[in-house]
Amino acid sequence: MRTALTAFGAVGAVGVATAVWGVAVERYLFTVREHTLPLLPAGSPDLRILHVSDAHMAPWQHRKQQWMAALVDLHPDLVINTGDNLGHAEGLVGIRRAFAPLRGIPGFFVHGSNDHVAPSPRNPLKYFTGPSRHQPKAEAIDADALDSFLVDDLGWTDLNNAAGVVEAAGIRVAGFGVSDAHRQWDRLDSLPAAITATDSTDAALHVGVTHAPYRRVLDRFLDLGADAIFAGHTHGGQVRLPGYGALVANCDIPLRQARGLSAWEHGGRAAPLNVSAGLGHSIYAPVRFACRPEASLLVLTARG
Numbered sequence: 013m014r015t016a017l018t019a020f021g022a023v024g025a026v027g028v029a030t031a032v033w034g035v036a037v038e039r040y041l042f043t044v045r046e047h048t049l050p051l052l053p054a055g056s057p058d059l060r061i062l063h064v065s066d067a068h069m070a071p072w073q074h075r076k077q078q079w080m081a082a083l084v085d086l087h088p089d090l091v092i093n094t095g096d097n098l099g100h101a102e103g104l105v106g107i108r109r110a111f112a113p114l115r116g117i118p119g120f121f122v123h124g125s126n127d128h129v130a131p132s133p134r135n136p137l138k139y140f141t142g143p144s145r146h147q148p149k150a151e152a153i154d155a156d157a158l159d160s161f162l163v164d165d166l167g168w169t170d171l172n173n174a175a176g177v178v179e180a181a182g183i184r185v186a187g188f189g190v191s192d193a194h195r196q197w198d199r200l201d202s203l204p205a206a207i208t209a210t211d212s213t214d215a216a217l218h219v220g221v222t223h224a225p226y227r228r229v230l231d232r233f234l235d236l237g238a239d240a241i242f243a244g245h246t247h248g249g250q251v252r253l254p255g256y257g258a259l260v261a262n263c264d265i266p267l268r269q270a271r272g273l274s275a276w277e278h279g280g281r282a283a284p285l286n287v288s289a290g291l292g293h294s295i296y297a298p299v300r301f302a303c304r305p306e307a308s309l310l311v312l313t314a315r316g
Contacts, residue, residue: 034251034301039293041304042079044086047273048311049284051239052183053216056314059181062088062114063308065223065244066290068099068126069106076291076305080110084117086309089181091117091168094244094288095192095223096124098153099131099295104161111166118178119168120187124223124245125195128155131294171221173199175206186212188236189221193229194245194263198222200232207236217312225265225287231278240310241285246270248289252302271303273310286310 052059062083067076091114097107129150162168169176171189178185188207190198212218217240220233225243233241248271249258261270268274269287276285291305 030301031299034299038302038304039298039300040075042076042291043304043306044083044309045272045306046309046311047286048313049240050315051217051284051312052314054314054316056183056216057181058314059183059185059217059312060087060089061310061312062086062091063094063242063286063288063310064091064291065094065288066096066124066247066292067103067107067110068096068131068290068292068294069103069110070100070295071102071105073106073292077106077109080291080307081113083307084113088114088117088309089183090178090185091119092187092219092221092242093119093121093162093168094124094221094242095122096126096244096290096292097158098127099292101130101151101153104154104158107158108161111161115166117167118180118185119162119166120171120176120178120189120219120221121162121168122171122189122221122223123155123191123197125192125197126153127158128153131296133296173197173202173206175203175210175212177210177212177215183217184212184215186210186215186218187221188218188233188238190223190229192223192245193226194224198226198229200229203232203236220283224263225269225285226263227265230265230276230285234276234278234281234283238283240283240312241276242288243285244288244290246287246289247293247300248272248287248303248306250289250293250297250300250303254302258303273308
């Protein structure tokens, strides 16, 4: 009996320590994941892409705002924002502080559902039964005000079921994207016409941008000629098991691809896929374990 009680106490202590670490420590250990990819035509200069996602910003999260504002020190040439910027009805206050230093740097963005509706309390165990579902009584967020800031103030290009072209570091970059596929807001059939309208055939790089990396979206992006794909939404699992990885992805992507850089293959083509584990979490689930909040810096170089 004494041995059993000792073992039970040890397990309980580990559980408490894990919870304290995830809630009080790791969710503040912001990090930058860096990758180098030879994707550009021969003779091209390097292109530094900053990928940010899932800030889930609340106005009181000053530590996160300050860290994000310092990302300008990475000297990005292009910013790709894969959505869920807001995590509170007043979250735009914090997003303005976080992104203001990036003003004037070209960027692409798409929406996650939390750019339209605030998070609501839910049982976190339900994530283990399948992708989360829409809460019909969720509080609306002013997505138009967010878009006005991103487009009019920062100068970024809206790729929600749309396409666009920017010039970054002297390189013509074409982008196309969809709104949140987790909520079935993606309109993949509209993309061919949008891409044609941008006259982007001479672009050196074509990127596909989505919030939620559902297979149907990733496959279609390859069909449309994406050289690289950027996504968020998964939070990298948010709680991972060391040595195993993500337990859930909240979509149908393979769990091994729920965080970081991998390759997506379809129809005889393949392209790098970067799934950001994101910078935040729902205010109702303030924990990360073995999954630090992150931004990504991808340095694209000329092919040999």
